[in-house]
Amino acid sequence: MLNRKLITSNSRTNHSRDVGKHFKLKFKIMNKLIIILSFLLATTQLSSQKKIDLTSDESLTKIFNKEEIEGLESIVRFVDNMVLKSTSENNPSNAYHLYFEEIVQTPEYIVPFKEVTKYQFLKNLDSTQLTIVWRFSQNAGVFKYRDSIYRNPDFITFLEIKPFSKYMDYLKDLGKNDPYFKAIQQEFDGAGNLMAGSAAWFEKNHKSFDFDIPKNRLWAAIYLLSNEETIEMKLDRYYKNK
Structure with missing residues (x-):
């Protein structure tokens, strides 16, 4: 029983760590996407500005x-x-x-x-x-x-x-x-x-x-x-x- 509980407890801990890593990775990806989209938006706005010679x-x-x-x-x-x-x-x-x-x-x-x-x-x-x-x-x-x-x-x-x-x-x-x-x-x-x-x-x-x-x-x-x-x-x- 002790071993089973220990295994179950370890499994839950590992699962929690995996979930935490997953969310951290997802957060990093979202941040990168936001930065890329912001850059593209700024680039689009700049390119749409008609420069005068x-x-x-x-x-x-x-x-x-x-x-x-x-x-x-x-x-x-x-x-x-x-x-x-x-x-x-x-x-x-x-x-x-x-x-x-x-x-x-x-x-x-x-x-x-x-x-x-x-x-x-x-x-x-x-x-x-x-x-x-x-x-x-x-x-x-x-x-x-x-x-x-x-x-x-x-x-x-x-x-x-x-x-x-x-x-x-x-x-x-x-x-x-x-x-x-x-x-x-x-x-x-x-x-x-x-x-x-x-x-x-x-x-x-x-x-x-x-x-x-x-x-x-x-x-x-x-x-x-x-x-x-x-x-x-x-x-x-x-x-x-x-």
């Missing part, structure tokens, strides 16, 4: 050198990733349209990207790659915030599209055959910036633009990056983090 634009390759074009490509990639993430779209062109539509349909002012994230990206560009489009400015002017008057405080920075730059030369070249970009370049030339009415028109008429075309995709990326926090937002954030 800026060098297919003759005006662009005529105005900018290789290093500058690489900077513009980085800018487009950064904004592509941001709008894709925001809209959960796989196609960048569709993502831009969805993003602009959200801006149009939202009554409140939308700041496209967190300023800290945006500035960190832009400041990591080569200085030449940045200055072909923008400049950083601390010229906020005189304004009232809460109960205080401020005059060009040095702790507030603004990103501005330069009215005279290589990018404006590019828009001028495009303007020979494209009335929209001709008007935009002339507005910067005359007013020094993009007027509120022109900005609103672009947002509302985004469906008129094919964002698979380099000039349109680049302009959309630059436009979204150039949308800044208001002075009040900047000051609120500054004093909150102080």
Whole structure:
């Protein structure tokens, strides 16, 4: 009887070990399958994203050198990733349209990207790659915030599209055959910036633009990056983090 019980007990123990090993093996296999499926899904999503070749634009390759074009490509990639993430779209062109539509349909002012994230990206560009489009400015002017008057405080920075730059030369070249970009370049030339009415028109008429075309995709990326926090937002954030 003792021997039988011992044998039965050993059998049960061995069976339990076998079951444990089986589940461990099954768990490992499932984990591997999950990793493989996740990789395949990510690969499928990446392959479905339509990449854009800026060098297919003759005006662009005529105005900018290789290093500058690489900077513009980085800018487009950064904004592509941001709008894709925001809209959960796989196609960048569709993502831009969805993003602009959200801006149009939202009554409140939308700041496209967190300023800290945006500035960190832009400041990591080569200085030449940045200055072909923008400049950083601390010229906020005189304004009232809460109960205080401020005059060009040095702790507030603004990103501005330069009215005279290589990018404006590019828009001028495009303007020979494209009335929209001709008007935009002339507005910067005359007013020094993009007027509120022109900005609103672009947002509302985004469906008129094919964002698979380099000039349109680049302009959309630059436009979204150039949308800044208001002075009040900047000051609120500054004093909150102080």
